[in-house]
Amino acid sequence: MLRIILLLLLFLPAKSFIQIKDAWMRPAARGMNSAVYFEIINDGSSADTLYAVKSDLAKLTEMHETYQRGNMTGMRKVNNVVVKPKSSFKFQPGSHHIMLITMQKEMKQGDKATILLRFKRSGDIKVNVEVKM
Amino acid sequence: MRYVFFILFICVMIISGCKNKLPIEDDISSAHFMLVNQDSAVVEFPDYLRGKIAVMGFIFTNCPDICPLTTNNMQRIKAELEKENIKDVLFTSLSFDPARDKPFVLKDYARIRNIDLKNWQFLTGQMSVVDSIKKKMHFFAVAADTSYSEDGKKYYFFVHTDRISLIDRQGRVRKNYKGSTINIGEIVNDIKQIM
Numbered sequence A: 001m002l003r004i005i006l007l008l009l010l011f012l013p014a015k016s017f018i019q020i021k022d023a024w025m026r027p028a029a030r031g032m033n034s035a036v037y038f039e040i041i042n043d044g045s046s047a048d049t050l051y052a053v054k055s056d057l058a059k060l061t062e063m064h065e066t067y068q069r070g071n072m073t074g075m076r077k078v079n080n081v082v083v084k085p086k087s088s089f090k091f092q093p094g095s096h097h098i099m100l101i102t103m104q105k106e107m108k109q110g111d112k113a114t115i116l117l118r119f120k121r122s123g124d125i126k127v128n129v130e131v132k133m
Numbered sequence B: 001m002r003y004v005f006f007i008l009f010i011c012v013m014i015i016s017g018c019k020n021k022l023p024i025e026d027d028i029s030s031a032h033f034m035l036v037n038q039d040s041a042v043v044e045f046p047d048y049l050r051g052k053i054a055v056m057g058f059i060f061t062n063c064p065d066i067c068p069l070t071t072n073n074m075q076r077i078k079a080e081l082e083k084e085n086i087k088d089v090l091f092t093s094l095s096f097d098p099a100r101d102k103p104f105v106l107k108d109y110a111r112i113r114n115i116d117l118k119n120w121q122f123l124t125g126q127m128s129v130v131d132s133i134k135k136k137m138h139f140f141a142v143a144a145d146t147s148y149s150e151d152g153k154k155y156y157f158f159v160h161t162d163r164i165s166l167i168d169r170q171g172r173v174r175k176n177y178k179g180s181t182i183n184i185g186e187i188v189n190d191i192k193q194i195m
């Protein structure tokens, strides 16, 4: 019995099945806004939820999605993103993005930064982001 | 012989059909709007485009996602035209958020994107003037989707038409495209048609 429990524990620990791929952001002058994009890959057998993003790059950091209404386009805040098991979710131009409002410093092409993604199951994941056009 | 005439007739129909593929969407040639560019120089729009073909994008610089796509696409169009040695095309980005997009803001926006301003102007101006241009060109933008920082500061964004316009040498809009997803080959072909 003990052995079974131990064996179970081996599989249960909070090993993160979340991987973040190809993180990049747009260039922005100080005081302007930028957006961060990446792909979340969930190799685990349960869903995970991205519920917050932390960054000292900007005064305000939010999760947004761009939406279309006919020929019109806008964006709105989203509170969280659920990544289903064995699947991936893309933050990409024209769609979901991490919105950096009021950049604290200028970020030019090639510059690097880190942001923190907070997942319900996998905890905090530090992500390296590079500025691209 | 009759066949040859028939085929010739079809060819003429196809060619003239292609010529008419770009109807006049909006004639703005008789309008005169006083704007300023990224260097605060006064620019008369669309007068300064007269005699040139123009690719015009609509942006607000606080927009982090869609407007950079539109601007990137204009850079790609410009690169493609240069590759094909097509000159005589001017690029214009008009801000529909003149309250925040002062000339120096537009200049920074161009600088950070390595945009060569030789044949590209970023325009802004008085709110009433920009509103008149929007009306004339059937462009819509409404402030919406607000965010608040911890200290209660309000940030607003626009719901807006997603657009790049192609303007001919006579100051007539010949085609409107979705700015963020425009097909580069399509507009380059259209530009060749109205050369």
Ligand SMILES: [Cu+2]
Binding pocket: A064, A065, A075, A076, A097, A099, B064, B065
């Ligand atoms: Cu956004």
